[in-house]
Amino acid sequence: MADNIIVSIKGLEKNFNSDRGPVRAVQKIDLDIIENDFVVLLGPSGCGKTTTLRCVAGLERPDGGSIEIAGTVVDSAKKNDFIPPEKRDIGMVFQSYAVWPHLNVYQNVSLPLTDGSRSVPKDQVSDRVMESLKLVQLDGLDSRPVTDLSGGQQQRVALARAIVTKPRVLLMDEPLSNLDARLREEMRIELKKIATTAGVTTLYVTHDQGEALSLGDKICVMNEGRILQMGTPEEVYARPPNLFVAEFVGEMNFIKGTVSGPGTIKSSLGERTYEFKETYSVGESVTLAIRPQHLSLKAVSGSVSASPVGTISTKTYLGDSVLFEIQLPEIKITVKDSGDTTFAEGQKVKIVLPEQNWHIFK
């Protein structure tokens, strides 16, 4: 096989005991990660993504299934052959940065090399640390106490520390969620660059779909302990297999309807023809979904047409684009238009419905 599988997760299961009884955090997950891929686990909080990551790190013991890293079984619930985190060839970046407050920048990054299981000869430590610090653009700050650094800089230290041992797998647990919005954008681009430069296979956990779409080579959407979709960002965005993924990734309008005939659905938008990719029986309830940018607005003209007419209830200016909320008799529809639009709040408009780009969910 040409593609080299670095992390292989098979039938992973993990249960927790909570106040309200046992919680099945991860339910039989299978996941293969190919060398040098940047894989993002995306999902709402409590979906099991962090638990999966921590099982790969060895910080949690699974209740079922097995995990392999670079061809070695590191944990399997059946055989109980557990390799503790310190013996695994990994690097990890934590949500809280977890830089050690009693050590300075250099000491934080060098400790894995001097005291860890993947230590290197003494004369190489300094070079390796400097190389890492340069990669995260912290060269020159090596003697600073970490507590003096900003959040973004601390996160860079954490990243340098995670890659300094040149691990086979880099694990990141919501590393950007503690940064402010502007910094997050910046770091996002840089993270991808660093991971590519370091040439490391990455497993990245986030609840932010924007982050997932921009960072991942592959995205793995999770909910309630299960993987719902695994694919490239384009696939996940364009072809959500179910309502949950459609709702979670990107913005989407949902309209309830009923199948009224072959290829037609009756909804608040009227009875219209859609391209059916599956077979539906007449009378079946379905949900229509369409992204705001696939809709557009038109001024109401005298001529009667099939397009639904509504009133603009809110207009949110975003700079490069404008979001309109259109109040129809029964529902509200969000439309994304270009920034130079002249429509105003309170105006009556026609919504132009396209032929393509509709999703139909049962």
Added chain:
Amino acid sequence: MNQKNTTVLGKISKRFQGRSPLLPIALLPMIVLFAIVGVFVWVSFQTGVIGTPDAEYTLQNFRDLFGDPFVLEVLENTLIFATSTTFVALVIGLPIAWITERTTISPKELVYAMMTTGLLVPPVFIGMGWTFIAHERIGFVNKFLMSAFDLNTGPINIENPIGMGLIEGLTLAPLAFVLSVQVFRTMNPALEEAAQTSGMTFKRTLIRITLPLAKPAILAALIYIFVIGLATFDIPAVIGLSSNVYVFSTYVYSEAFPPDGLPEYGIPAALGTAMILVAVVLTVWYVQMLKKSERYQVITGKGYRAKQIPLGQWKAAAWLFICTYFFIGLLLPILLVCFMAFLPYITPPSFEALKLFSMINFEQMNWEYVGRGLRNTVLLMLIVPPVILLMAFCVSWLVVRSKSNARYFLEFGAFLPHTVPKVVMSLGALLLSLFIVNDYLSIYGTLSLLIVVYVICWIPFGTRALNSAMIQIHKELEEAAYTSGLTMIRTVRKIMLPLLRPTMLSVWIWTSLLVYREMTIAVFLISQDNVTLPAIVWGRWTMGSPNVAAAITVLMMLAFLPLLVVGWRFARKSRL
């Protein structure tokens, strides 16, 4: 019995998945504690010569206990004493805590210094000082009033439960201060600010927001001090024993160490067993209150401080209150002890008395004996704190970091010494060492016995401090070490210990100070060889040489002054 222990141990370590080499160290003090309490309870069901075939197993002790009018009087005294203690301690400690944290009073360091000094001074000294001040016959205030108003007896009487509670309350006010100052400091200021922006006045905010928020913590402090009041020995012994006023602890003492006749262990053991139950119930309540109060706290960051109320013209009143307490609670009694140390017999302070000043108490002192006491005290202060730290570290690590259910057992076990009155613990250790293990291990009368009991007694102090310090160290700091390839031992050495160093140092200093001021355990467990300085002071006091006792007290204060200064500085530092 040994066999059984190892299997239980084995089971528990299995529950920890065999991952923790710390477990045996963490369990050791608990096993000894269970043994001590077990023996105590066992004795309470025996009459006759205990521990021999002649012993008879019965409920007679418990029947005697609650049928004896004298014991009922003792219980009544104990309740009155504990109530009086709690009342006085809170009435002084709470307002000072509030003033210190929530008003612009300055320098705050001075208030902290004054209050923490109170924590460091052995209560025995204060009890002695107050005897010189207000004893019905010999107290100088009474003597002055008798001569001024031509009275036959002194109008002030502290040899009763209320009076002794008053003195005990004075010595516990600093504790009330320390327990409640935390609450006022960690209260979320936004809650009060929200009240103010909702249009509530200062007074309304105090009544409707601040105090209700502080209530669980204050109640917790109240229970805590009340439990101490129920069990405390020092002051009731120093003041009450000579006047035959007994509370629980002094009653147990007088039964176990009668001036004449055979010691009686059964009835005091029964009373102690009942007392443990009461203390356990109160402690469970205390823990609940504590948990409730923690919900209201915020973890403070730097520069995150509750707003401070300008004192204005109340400044003088606030200082007057604090200084008055400091004077009557600490300075005056200590001054009197120092004064009496240089007098051949008890004389009210006056210029004439100064003519009697001499070094006679020091010259005639049994220096060999005092030297032995000094040596033992120093040894205890050196040995006990590191042992406590080691064991408390193991317990806290497992409690905070382990995921096993066994951690609840450990947490409970480490807290248990809190609920066992020192008198009970000491008498239990005495019985255990004399009647059970004596055939294998002659530990009675040795310093080792004192070390064992001291360690068990103050383990909760160490685990509490380390628990909260470890909880504050984010778990990810430790996990980052594992994923960086560090083993558990190295993680402890390179990450955890350096981060815990300030807490460990302060636990070290504080436990050594607690050892220095401890009298109760020593009084129950000393013999000629393992005598400690506080026990010598106690011995001289009860044998009718109060001036010699005062002289040794002065020596004790001088010898440990440097340590007091260190402890005082630490108290100030740990504030930040």
